[in-house]
Amino acid sequence: FKPKFSKLYEYQQTLPTLPIPEVSVTLNRFLETIRPILNDREYNATKSAVEDFESSPESTELQDALKEYAKGETSYMEKFWWDAYLYQEEPLPINTNPCFVLEDDPGHGGADQISRATSLSMSTLKLVREIRLESFAPDMVKTTPLSMDQYETIFGSARLPSAGRDKVITDHKSTHIVVLCRGQAYYFDCIAEDGSVAITAIEFANNLNVIKANAENLLDEEIANQAVGIFTAGNRSTWAEMRERMCRLPGNQESLDVIDSALFILCLDSVETKALSESFRNTLHGTTTLTGDSESEVETGTCISRWFDKMQLVVSEDGTAGVVWEHSIWDGHSILRLFSDVMTDAYVKFAQQISGKNRVKAHVQSKRVDPEDLENLDLHLLPRKLNFVLDDKVKKKLSECSIQVSKNIKSLHSLVLDYDVFGSTLMKGNGFSPDAFVQMAMLCTFYNIQGFIPNQYEAVMTKAFKNGRTEAGRAATLAALDWCRAFNDTDLEDSKKLELLKVAAKAHSLMTRRCAMGQGVDRHLYALKCIWQKQHEGVASVKPPAIFDTPGYKKLGVSLMSTSNCGNAALRCFGFGPVAEEGVGIGYMIREYGINFSITSWVVSPEKFREELSIYLNQVYYMMYGQHGENMEKTLSENPPKKNKKKALVGETLR
Numbered sequence: 001f002k003p004k005f006s007k008l009y010e011y012q013q014t015l016p017t018l019p020i021p022e023v024s025v026t027l028n029r030f031l032e033t034i035r036p037i038l039n040d041r042e043y044n045a046t047k048s049a050v051e052d053f054e055s056s057p058e059s060t061e062l063q064d065a066l067k068e069y070a071k072g073e074t075s076y077m078e079k080f081w082w083d084a085y086l087y088q089e090e091p092l093p094i095n096t097n098p099c100f101v102l103e104d105d106p107g108h109g110g111a112d113q114i115s116r117a118t119s120l121s122m123s124t125l126k127l128v129r130e131i132r133l134e135s136f137a138p139d140m141v142k143t144t145p146l147s148m149d150q151y152e153t154i155f156g157s158a159r160l161p162s163a164g165r166d167k168v169i170t171d172h173k174s175t176h177i178v179v180l181c182r183g184q185a186y187y188f189d190c191i192a193e194d195g196s197v198a199i200t201a202i203e204f205a206n207n208l209n210v211i212k213a214n215a216e217n218l219l220d221e222e223i224a225n226q227a228v229g230i231f232t233a234g235n236r237s238t239w240a241e242m243r244e245r246m247c248r249l250p251g252n253q254e255s256l257d258v259i260d261s262a263l264f265i266l267c268l269d270s271v272e273t274k275a276l277s278e279s280f281r282n283t284l285h286g287t288t289t290l291t292g293d294s295e296s297e298v299e300t301g302t303c304i305s306r307w308f309d310k311m312q313l314v315v316s317e318d319g320t321a322g323v324v325w326e327h328s329i330w331d332g333h334s335i336l337r338l339f340s341d342v343m344t345d346a347y348v349k350f351a352q353q354i355s356g357k358n359r360v361k362a363h364v365q366s367k368r369v370d371p372e373d374l375e376n377l378d379l380h381l382l383p384r385k386l387n388f389v390l391d392d393k394v395k396k397k398l399s400e401c402s403i404q405v406s407k408n409i410k411s412l413h414s415l416v417l418d419y420d421v422f423g424s425t426l427m428k429g430n431g432f433s434p435d436a437f438v439q440m441a442m443l444c445t446f447y448n449i450q451g452f453i454p455n456q457y458e459a460v461m462t463k464a465f466k467n468g469r470t471e472a473g474r475a476a477t478l479a480a481l482d483w484c485r486a487f488n489d490t491d492l493e494d495s496k497k498l499e500l501l502k503v504a505a506k507a508h509s510l511m512t513r514r515c516a517m518g519q520g521v522d523r524h525l526y527a528l529k530c531i532w533q534k535q536h537e538g539v540a541s542v543k544p545p546a547i548f549d550t551p552g553y554k555k556l557g558v559s560l561m562s563t564s565n566c567g568n569a570a571l572r573c574f575g576f577g578p579v580a581e582e583g584v585g586i587g588y589m590i591r592e593y594g595i596n597f598s599i600t601s602w603v604v605s606p607e608k609f610r611e612e613l614s615i616y617l618n619q620v621y622y623m624m625y626g627q628h629g630e631n632m633e634k635t636l637s638e639n640p641p642k643k644n645k646k647k648a649l650v651g652e653t654l655r
Contacts, residue, residue, distance in 0.1 A: 008134040011145035018075045018465040019518045023063045026524045027054050029514075033474045033521050034552035036481040037455045046552030053547040062528045062545075069531060075467045077523050080530045085328035086159075086166040091405070092308040093233050093285040094412055094577030094600070098332055098564075098587065099324040101279045101572040102343060107350040113268065114212070116319040118205040121177065121190075121266055122197070123345040124313065126366040127338065128155050128263060129195025132172075139337055139463070146463040150334040158260040159309040159326050161240035168329055171261035175379060178262040178386075179208065181215040182270060183227030183304035185386040187258050189379040191369075198369040199381050207383045212268060214385065220291050224298035224402070225395065228388050232308040233285070233408075234401040242397050246388065255386040265312040269302040272318040277415040280573050280598055283314050283322030284414070288406040299402035303409060311335070331469060332566040332574065333461055343570035414600040416573050417610045421621055423593045430624050434590045435512070435565055436505035439475045440483060441620070442586055442597075445613045446561055447484040449604070457559035457579070459566075460515035471515035472522035475561075479507040487616070494623040501620070522556065559583060565590065573598045584609065 027050050035043055053059050070076035088096065105116050130136040131151055139146040156174035160167050173193045179186045188207055190199050199207075215223070228246070231239040246252040259265075271287055273279040281287070286303030306312060311325040325335050341364060348363040369377065390398065424434040439458060446454045458473035483504040486497050514520060529548050536542050547553060560583040567574045567589030575587035575598025585600040597613065599606040 006134040008131065008136045008138060008148055008151060010138055012148055012466065015145065015147055015464070015466040018077060018462060018468055020067055020070060020076055021519050021524050023059050024054060026521055030521045030525065030552070034556055036453050036476045036478050037555055038552055042551035046550040049546040049550045053545050058545055062531050065535065066527055066531050075465065076527055077469070078467050080527055081469055082328065083165065087164065089236050091234055091408065092326065093306070094408060096327045097308055097324055098327060098574065098576040099280070099283040099322055100335070100339065100574050101276065101283055101320070101322040102339065103570055103572055105319070105346050107346065107353065112319050113315055113317050114205050114208050116321055117208055117266060117268060117315040118201055119346055119349070120313060120315070120321055120342060122201050122204060123342045123364070124264065125190050125197055126345065126364040127341055128191055129367060130364060131155065132195040141464070144464050147466055147468050149467045150330050153329055154311070154334065154338060155263045156261055157310065157329055159328060160260065161236050161243055163237070163240050166236060169260060174261050174263050176258070176262055177264055177266055178259050178307070179211050179266045179268060179383070180229060180305040180307065181211055181268040182218065183223040183229065184215045184218065185229070185255070185259060186211045186383045187262065187386065188383045189381055190263070192377055192379065196367045196369045198374065198377070198379050203381060208268065211383050220298055220300050223300065223304070225390065226388055227299070227304035228398065229307045230299065230304050230398065230402050230405055233303060233306060233405045238397065238401060242394055245394055246390070249389040249391060252388055255388060258386060259307060262310065265307045265310050267302070267305045267312055267314045269305060269314060269316045271302055271316055273316045273320045274318060276418065276572055279316070279320045279322060280416050280575055281414055282316060283324055284575060284577070285409050285412070288409045290406060299406060303405055304402070331461070332564065333463065336566055336568065340568060340570045411602060412577060412600060413602070413606050414598070415606045415610060417597040417599065417613065418594065419597070419614060419617055420594040421618065423591045423595055425592045431502060432505050433509045436508040438565070438588060438590055438595060439508055439563065440480060440501060440504050441613060441616055442561060442563060443475050443480055444484045444487050445609060445616050446584065448488065448612055448616065449608060453481050453484055454560035455555055455558060456561035457563060458512065459564040460512050460520070462516060462518055464516065465518060471518065471520035473512045473515045474521070475508055477504065477507045477511065479504040494626055498623055525553070561586070563588065567596070575600060578602060
């Protein structure tokens with residue numbers, strides 16, 4: 001289906017490659033980055049090692065080797081990125097995979113699971129053809145095109161467990177989806193290989209009703225014994241061992257191939273998640289419900305209806321919907337673009353119901369397979385159930401894995417804060433970058449709770465470069481530390497405090513701009529370390545350069561606060577788990593008149609963090625109001641249409 005003109009990859013070949021910074025520049029910025037999070041002894045030890053490394057021939061040799069290596073690569077970081085994820089042993093849910101909770105469908109109000117699942121799935125299927133024909137519009141930031149390489153694998157891909165390094169496969173001709181319901185796996189074809197839709201919405205909904213009825217008729221013990229998807233929520237080595245064993249039993253390899261090659265996974269959950277925090281938790285990792293006596297407990301929660309190696313569309317009983325995806329393959333920006341188009345299509349369909357298709361143009365142009373051609377296509381439009389043959393060892397490991405996954409879910413603390421006092425409109429009106437403003441809010445909140453400034457990570461997109469992913473933005477600057485100390489200083493005037501906040505916010509914005517241009521610290525240092533490891537593979541007697549064993553480099557690798565800004569009006573929330581055992585994970589979305597935070601942690605109380613974060617935001621709001629009352633009144637009010645004559649005012653303006 002190779003098109004004559006590729007709209008999708010129109011700019012791909014002209015994108016610049018990710019630059020390799022100069023070693024001296026990176027090392028100086030490394031010292032700047034770690035200074036606020038180290039004590040004097042730690043900093044001096046790190047500084048000494050950095051100076052020794054910079055003056056040694058080894059730094060030049062590693063830099064030259066990295067540049068030579070990069071000549072044969074699209075991006076000097078790409079393979080190192082893949083290795084960092086695919087050698088991971090920890091479970092994918094919570095530790096790696098992020099999630100979105102989608103806004104309600106305007107046509108269904110989120111009240112009907114089958115209707116909502118059908119609507120979202122049919123809109124998603126329409127995009128398969130656009131991507132396969134490469135007519136999908138490229139992503140842009142203003143006039144700057146972004147790398148579109150991730151869309152090549154956005155449908156039909158899976159991460160496969162393996163001893164050592166996992167691998168990623170993609171079926172570019174996939175025509176089916178897999179539906180998980182009560183831990184059971186079903187599949188049916190939906191499209192032709194060229195992406196033409198082969199099934200109607202009514203037929204799709206009927207298939208889901210049949211699947212749901214079949215799953216609901218099974219006993220708890222029956223569903224638990226077939227819920228092999230729970231392995232994808234466990235340790236990767238266990239899943240690799242069990243998958244290899246399963247593939248030696250009759251029929252399992254073929255069933256796993258069906259799941260791996262599916263366009264995407266649709267999860268039909270038998271729970272209602274009215275509260276946003278509940279929806280977030282269910283989408284992120286599923287629910288856990290152990291039934292039966294202590295000796296024969298079986299897991300029947302929604303966590304068994306997941307396949308974390310793939311992209312999953314999750315729909316609850318009440319029609320609440322979300323997306324959870326495998327992060328080594330896709331970043332949030334790509335999945336956001338995909339489901340922004342899906343949600344836009346849903347809104348357009350609703351508008352067409354009101355005004356008619358002649359007056360409202362379709363958002364995604366789709367093509368249907370001619371019914372007369374269906375007989376000539378090898379498509380199976382009715383659902384089929386996948387059954388797995390499991391021996392006693394696999395069944396035992398399945399039970400053990402279920403118990404461990406249940407413990408992981410119960411151990412994670414998470415909730416969502418929908419802050420609605422002010423948002424980006426007010427921040428911009430007072431001279432702040434919204435993202436920098438929110439970064440300082442989270443940083444200072446952690447400082448207020450724990451008494452020290454954390455190593456705070458922010459994902460900064462580098463997709464302006466070919467096959468770009470992210471750079472690690474580090475929010476804990478010296479200016480940010482000054483702000484955190486000043487925030488609770490009762491002797492300092494609010495005007496002085498706000499000046500310090502503006503200095504900290506500007507420092508943050510400068511840092512993120514550098515990161516977006518490939519001039520960050522983390523990725524370059526990590527690549528140099530990887531080059532050294534490649535040069536000394538299998539030689540245990542040689543120690544790496546001392547810089548990689550310093551307190552500064554070690555602390556840089558532990559993000560006590562892991563944060564990311566991703567979202568738009570298509571989402572209710574976005575989030576992920578903490579990356580450090582003692583840390584906090586926060587996905588956030590900045591709206592015009594509010595801020596949404598999804599907060600997760602193993603040890604820090606999200607309730608406490610939510611409370612302190614709200615207190616902080618309210619206090620800064622009143623600081624700004626005291627200093628800029630007139631400006632805030634103008635910013636917060638609706639701008640009325642201009643009239644020739646000014647409206648007479650009565651009453652007294654409050655300051």
